[in-house]
Amino acid sequence: MTTNNASVNGTMVELIKVSKSYPPDVVALDNISLSINTGELFFMIGKSGAGKTTLLKMISYMEPPNTGLIEVAGHDLRRLRGNKLAKLRQRIGVAYQDFKLLLDRTVAENIAISMEVSYKQPSQIQKRVKNLLEQLQLSDKYNTITGELSRGEQQRITLARAVANSPTLLLVDEPTGNLDAETTGRVMQLLTKANNSGATVVIATHDESIFRNSKHRIMELDRGRMVSMKEATVS
């Protein structure tokens, strides 16, 4: 029988004493312990170089930590291999800070990737892609070659690709860096919607406008250390 520990203990991401350094002597993360609840929207903030992207890479297991334990949805990531790791990854949507889009493919092809990997019906994929483009005010870009888009447009496509397959865990790195205030609002609406539908959402950002008045938890990193945690306010 398979059990989903996340739904048993209410924790989606657990980090215990996680450290990561890069040669020769950069300490990117220093002894981070953190629990992110299932269904939570969680902000990670901190200056450039603080370790935000590194922490997201640890959670998605793009890179292993040097020391410490990481559990996602109740799975110890060190123990997952092959098919089980692939299956967990399919439930995680990542919007990378450097996008990682296929620039020679169309916008629709980029957004569809995660749904295709999990064998969704073409008609369902097309409907979802159109709907996401509409929400992000990019409906006219469906067939556009992605490399022809502006940075702000590519940033939104990156987000659409991450949310398309309705992931259980959504990791978003600087989602609003290149956007104006109105477009930033739309991006936040999309993330809030995903969160209201049950996704656990982790947002790494510099953009004060998106967390300043937030009721959600905000963790601040500085030189790889957790320097503060603002608790959620109950509304």
Ligand SMILES: Nc1ncnc2c1ncn2[C@@H]1O[C@H](COP(=O)(O)OP(=O)(O)OP(=O)(O)O)[C@@H](O)[C@H]1O
């Ligand atoms: N692959 C790497 N090799 C060497 N050093 C790295 C690597 N990735 C990150 N670092 C270093 O680790 C530290 C943390 O970097 P990270 O990218 O996590 O910061 P960040 O908080 O995301 O910054 P930003 O706000 O600029 O995106 C920095 O000092 C960075 O130079």
Ligand SMILES: [Mg+2]
């Ligand atoms: Mg970063």
